[in-house]
Amino acid sequence: MSTETGWVGERSLFGHSLRRIILYAVLVGMGAFYLIPIETGIMTSIINPASYTGSFPYLPPLEPLVPNTGEFSLEPWQGAIDGLGQGLVNSVILVVPATILSGLLGSMAAFGLTTIDWRGQIGIYILFVAGIFIPYQAVLVPLTQFWYNVVPLQAAFQPLAALPFVESYHWKLVALIVTHTAYGLPICTLLFRAHYKKLSDEMVEAAQLDGASVATIYRRIILPLSIPMFAVVFIYQFTQIWNDLLFALTIIQFGDAAVVTQDLVGIGVSQSGTNFPLRMAAALLAALPTLLVYVFFGDKFAKGVAA
């Protein structure tokens, strides 16, 4: 399919090019469908809230050139940074360790369950895979019980709060890091296993004959060969954890440790109505890290979701 256009080629030149025109029109139209909500958001986010009328949400603010489009202003973005700043910091504290931990542990699990070949590993692996599809509601109440009433994490964190950069509320973020690591492991293991199954056995077998230990095989052979997959896994996990609301809502609940998605829910609404420019700026600011990652590493993201 990828090397020929033949099956439409026998039509007349006119019919052929007409088909192509319609094809491209549909493709561009669909592109507009996917982009317009984001485009509208960007345009609205740079309107001075005081001059916002909402008559042309999809046009850039061109007042006084074009009436009723509002005046340009970065005030909404300033407001979004003020409103989400703390949440952004907390999200970064959460996402970086959780992404690295789940990726690393997922690679180790896949190595122990794939490259080192032993009977019965498929049973264990199935438990990992099934974990991908669990609706998180099925574990929420136990998780809240676990972190609030079983593990004395909060008390253990009190003395640590004396250290620089450590706050007493950070225990909630630690709880969330561990939770996200555990729930990210199934998909990370699946991605790495798919990769390790494709690697040739020869190098591993040669190393085994040379008497290399399992740890050496992992460190010297598998880990260097996993780097492209680490990129895919890290991007996928980064997006998943950054975008999550449910775990944050039930483990952090409220307070200083709230992450960016929690802060975003309530922003831009007040007694006097909805401040759409502020709300759109906040939505875009919260989405910016994942959008940037997507724009720069889109092919790797696509690889992650397609697996």
Next chain:
Amino acid sequence: MRNPLTVLRRRLSKHRELRADGGTASQAGSILDRDSVRSAPFWLPPFLLVGLFIYGAIIWNIVLSLTNFQGLGSPDYTALDFENYVIAFFGGTPSWSELTVSPIWNSAWNTVVLMVSFSVVCLALGLVLAILVDQEIRFENTFRTIYLLPMSLSFVVTAKFWLYMYNVETGLVNLLLGSVGVGPVEIVQNPDLKLAAVAFALIWQFSGYAMIVYLAGLRAIPTSHFEAARVDGASTLRMYWRVIIPQLRTATVSALVVLTVFSLKAFDFLFSMYGGYQPGPSADILATRMVREAYANGNWAYGSAIAVILFLMALAIVTPYIYSQYKRGEL
């Protein structure tokens, strides 16, 4: 957790075949030399984490659903019964509350409607897009990137964008409707349109995913199949219907499973769209009902019971899928 595992491991390693490479270490009888044990430092810690946090929590949740845990304090595990399930199916006044609790049928129905409409439209749109993108087009990468872009966004962000799109006065949807002389229509708070609005926004977000899966499926079909159908004189449409689409069954099933599970997780979207735990009865799904009962009303045990029902629904979809994957050796 560890004990039955060791037993399982021992039993399985008895049937071990000789490895092709015939390493001397793996033939020696000592348990410590077995590959399962030697690789345990790698797979066991992640497995314990998954075992404790996922499977331990699921079992704990099932036990919790049998208690009367409500409000502050801690659950009482001495008196277990199925009262919460009776309430969930038939409604009534449970022993742990003075108020009448409604059954879950409304939110269960909404869950199924959302699940089916969302995943079917996503698949159809994804298939059409994949076929179009597969026509040797220029800028293929750009189109693919744009179509998949919404999937990188958070449910919370998507909800904010669509809340704006659906707005009565300034939303683009109403501006479009106005230009053809309809409206303005209240969408977000309209009981008749709520669920459709949610499904539409989710389709916007995830149809690109279906496209990616179908595109991979299309690219896996040998060129000769396209050519053979053309020699037969089949029209393009008939060729796709008769020859190509039947070969996309695997892609359809895997995309369908993932999309259905996504729709079970639509809680984040509804929470963000309606600014809290109350999407209202016509958009209430099991995922929102469960969290509301537990975290807003403090009916922890009842929430757990709804969670078990949701879990069983997911299990009913996923188990056949994983089993068939296993049978075909694709795990």
